[in-house]
Amino acid sequence: MELYNSFTRKREALALPPERINMYSCGVTVYDQCHIGHARSLYTFDLLVKYLRYRGHDVKFVRNITDVDDKIIARARELGKTFDEVVRDNIALYYRDMASLGVSPADIEPRATENIPLMVAHVQGLIGKGHAYAVAGDVYFRVRSFPAYGALSGQSIDKMLEGVRLEIDEKKEDPLDFALWKKAKPGEPSWPSPWGEGRPGWHIECSCMSIKHLGTETLDIHAGGRDLIFPHHENEIAQAEALTGKKFAQVWVHHGLLTINGQKMSKSLGNFITVHDALAKHSVNALKLFFLSTHYASSIDYTPEKLADMEKGVVRFRNILTKLDAVPAPKLPVRMDEVDFVVDAKEKILAALDADLNTALAVGHIFDLVTAANRFLDAGRMDDYFEGSAHLAATFLREVLEGICGMDLKVPVAGLSPDDELVINARVEARQAKNWKRSDELRDILKARGIIVEDGKSGQIWRRG
Numbered sequence: 001m002e003l004y005n006s007f008t009r010k011r012e013a014l015a016l017p018p019e020r021i022n023m024y025s026c027g028v029t030v031y032d033q034c035h036i037g038h039a040r041s042l043y044t045f046d047l048l049v050k051y052l053r054y055r056g057h058d059v060k061f062v063r064n065i066t067d068v069d070d071k072i073i074a075r076a077r078e079l080g081k082t083f084d085e086v087v088r089d090n091i092a093l094y095y096r097d098m099a100s101l102g103v104s105p106a107d108i109e110p111r112a113t114e115n116i117p118l119m120v121a122h123v124q125g126l127i128g129k130g131h132a133y134a135v136a137g138d139v140y141f142r143v144r145s146f147p148a149y150g151a152l153s154g155q156s157i158d159k160m161l162e163g164v165r166l167e168i169d170e171k172k173e174d175p176l177d178f179a180l181w182k183k184a185k186p187g188e189p190s191w192p193s194p195w196g197e198g199r200p201g202w203h204i205e206c207s208c209m210s211i212k213h214l215g216t217e218t219l220d221i222h223a224g225g226r227d228l229i230f231p232h233h234e235n236e237i238a239q240a241e242a243l244t245g246k247k248f249a250q251v252w253v254h255h256g257l258l259t260i261n262g263q264k265m266s267k268s269l270g271n272f273i274t275v276h277d278a279l280a281k282h283s284v285n286a287l288k289l290f291f292l293s294t295h296y297a298s299s300i301d302y303t304p305e306k307l308a309d310m311e312k313g314v315v316r317f318r319n320i321l322t323k324l325d326a327v328p329a330p331k332l333p334v335r336m337d338e339v340d341f342v343v344d345a346k347e348k349i350l351a352a353l354d355a356d357l358n359t360a361l362a363v364g365h366i367f368d369l370v371t372a373a374n375r376f377l378d379a380g381r382m383d384d385y386f387e388g389s390a391h392l393a394a395t396f397l398r399e400v401l402e403g404i405c406g407m408d409l410k411v412p413v414a415g416l417s418p419d420d421e422l423v424i425n426a427r428v429e430a431r432q433a434k435n436w437k438r439s440d441e442l443r444d445i446l447k448a449r450g451i452i453v454e455d456g457k458s459g460q461i462w463r464r465g
Helices: 036-054 070-079 083-101 116-128 157-163 202-214 226-244 275-281 284-292 304-325 340-354 359-379 386-404 418-432 436-448
Strands: 002-005 010-013 021-025 059-063 132-135 138-141 178-183 198-200 219-225 249-255 258-260 300-302 451-456 459-464
Touching: 002 249, 021 036, 021 202, 036 059, 036 083, 036 219, 036 249, 036 258, 036 275, 036 284, 036 386, 059 202, 070 083, 083 275, 083 284, 116 132, 116 138, 116 178, 116 198, 116 202, 116 226, 138 226, 178 202, 178 226, 198 202, 202 219, 202 226, 219 226, 226 249, 275 284, 284 300, 284 304, 284 359, 300 304, 304 359, 304 386, 304 451, 304 459, 340 359, 340 386, 359 386, 418 436, 418 451, 418 459, 436 451
Parallel strands: 021 059, 021 219, 219 249, 258 300
Antiparallel strands: 002 010, 132 138, 138 178, 178 198, 451 459
16 A cells, blocks of 8 residues: 655555554544534544555554643633533534544544643653753743754745744744743643643644554654644654654655635634534535545535535445345355456455545546446346345445445335335236336335335335435
8 A cells, every 4th residue: 555655745655564553643622513624534544544454454543632722721711611611521522523423433542631741751851852941831842953843844944934923932942942831821721840830732742642652652654634734743743753863753644624615614704514513414424425535635625515416426325235235145156256347346446545545536436336236237147146246246335335434324214114015015016017007106106105116137126215
């Protein structure tokens, strides 16, 4: 498999040991509900983990929760709640959204507040090596003490000074220096430290928690959104490598950003869409297909019309699986290499996913497989391998769509009432007797009851409309 490495700016073969890949992703800051931009991030890296495991890698995946931050403190003041209440409520909503999205929990999901002593020790180590300094209860990282600073974002220090609006802070030795520890103000959450009561800076959290919970000073894969490259990930590298002297991460993977009708998502613009609101309008499968339809590294633009198209795609997936499942169980064992249209599709789909997780290309090949499977069923190959071929096509489609892409394609139908069952059976008899008029009448009766029937070479199937 190849992945685009943001650090080297090129696609590279994933030369990592199959026995264990240590992967870390920056998680949410729990000051508000998750929005669909968060959903894309959570889903993208869940997909990457699932595919690596599908390919035989043993992946240990850590994704943090930032539960102490300036944004949380400001949100608590805005709502008139305590800091703890905002954290508790939004963590509960985060896990609700994760469950609704069908995104698997990471192997470890550490919270920043559970790792404060570790961060204090890390900061002490940086001070001891001359990479950080304490002043009036705050601690700052000396950016110029780390010559490689800017390698990830491709910026020189002088360029950063020209192009980045820097917060004026007379306590800093250099405007580029960033906070490792912040002195607590009255009423703010705080923890003890050698520099007085305070809390960690945002950047130090990820460096410490990734190294601790993955059990290594050099991560195999570090993931996050493109908006985190500078300054967050740049700062992570500096404060980790300055202390350990080792490369912090082998591969950096960043997903593109999400816009709404071509605009950046913002509450002030009235286009802020939470995960909860999105799933009230669209199925989770449609949302996932929407994310899959664009390469993870590219920007993606949400519109209701696009999601409506995705719903149609999900129906196609469900319909072909329903048709394939209606074929009787195979009488003879059939090997994958004996089913040309499945073999061809599998090679193309996996090749696309191996090429920097190119889901957009893979989705095109999946729809090609759906078309090929429909043609196969319509051709009605009544030989010993018909049932086995249909079974293998269904198995592989589920392997990709459900196992890797995380969709739930079970047809959401309620059981038939005795009367509905009588009508469906009567329609089967009408078709067997070639009474097409009666068959159509019964189909219309079922349609009025919300039951859609479809006819194929393998027989009649039904679903709730």
